[in-house]
Amino acid sequence: MATGAARRGGSRLAKQFADKLTLSSSVGVQNGGAMGSPWGMQGLGATNEVAPFGARAASNQAVRNRMRSVKNIQKITMAMKMVAASKLRTVQVKAENSRGLFQPFTALLGDAPAIMGNKTLVVTLSTDKGLCGGINSTVVKYSRSLLKLNQLNGEGQDTKFVIVGDKGKAQLQREYKKHISTYITETQKVSINFTQCAMIADEIIKSSEYDVIKVVYNKFNSAVSFLPTVATLLSPEMLAGEEAQKIGDLESYETEGAETQGEVLQNLAEFQLASVLYNAMLENATSEMGARMSAMDSSTRNAGEVLDRLTLSYNRSRQASITTELIEIISGAAALEG
């Protein structure tokens, strides 16, 4: 009890010592050597070497505060990781189920990423929330290079952006404000469904003329691998054109329903845009959850490491102050006797 009281009083004393670095180190070395205490040499001298990220050693109280905040951060990032993991499971199932929807279109109309038109629309899918790793930057990088590629191709090129998501909007509007045709945000307030994508597809078709649409998104490969992907969709006019006909299979089909092939192509192209958008949005959402999970996981681990280092330095300085006190008391007692 007495020692406990002394220790508590001692921490106040130790603070004074900790502030005067050179003095404390010399005291530690002398008395440590004399007393043969196991922490002697390292006692106060250690306060020097563990001074974290700054010239002065932090006081005990400050280190304790820092430890508490780092521990809180660790808890928060751990919780965010769990939330992302559970959301990942639901969206992943939906994304995999939606893959079957747009594949028949590729089988029917062919896939022609090399065909370039005069008017290109780049639909960039990004996330609304942050803390999800680098997936937004990759999508923006690809969109930017698509624009530059088109600009290199000639004067008549007109490329416009349709940006889905706040993060993509923030990054692209700085440089390419005049190229942006539409923003679409807060798509995940209700869970992604086909009706929503049909509306977005409608909006895109109404608001701009285009020859080629390129949808840029992150395809979900696995929980650690997200591949940036570009899906190419041609407008009805381009589909009827020569190049597309060579690749696709459309010619061999008759059309029922007393519609001209032009009308059928129009309907088909709209439906294709909605299906591809639906799949792309789901894949991007799944990639977002996966990226957030791994980002929060590494964040939790880093917080743990910082916490370990801080704990070590805190314990060392605590033990050093106790040692100082003991030395004080003992040398005082020895002085009295002798």
Add this chain to the structure above:
Amino acid sequence: MDTFRLRVIAPDRIIFDSRAAEVILATNTGLVGILPNHAPLLTGLDIGILKIRTNELWSVVAVMGGFAMVHDNDITILVNEAENAKEINLQEAQEIFQLTQTKVSQADGRKENIEANLNLKRAKARLDAIQEGIKEGTAS
């Protein structure tokens, strides 16, 4: 018996993926029946019912528009939304149908009119599906 491969795909799930002997589609201009070895065909589907025959049993599905592609004994049907007749309750379908009918008569203005008519078509498709299903004995 001759069969073809039939896939009916909705955005959120696969409704049917197996072999069938005959399928009846509701296109924009009426009902079309497809038998094995049909010529390649591409058609848009209206809001209506889809009937699939496997082994003398007809199953009925209410579909809300889409596309059908027939090629080389392989039929792919993509729909916006679909409901199997087995999952539809007759009572409920009738009530909804009557509700939408009154809404159409009350509709005011072009946009409301179009919306109300669309809902009526959808309710009618569901009702037709369950009624056909009962007739064919595959739904109750």
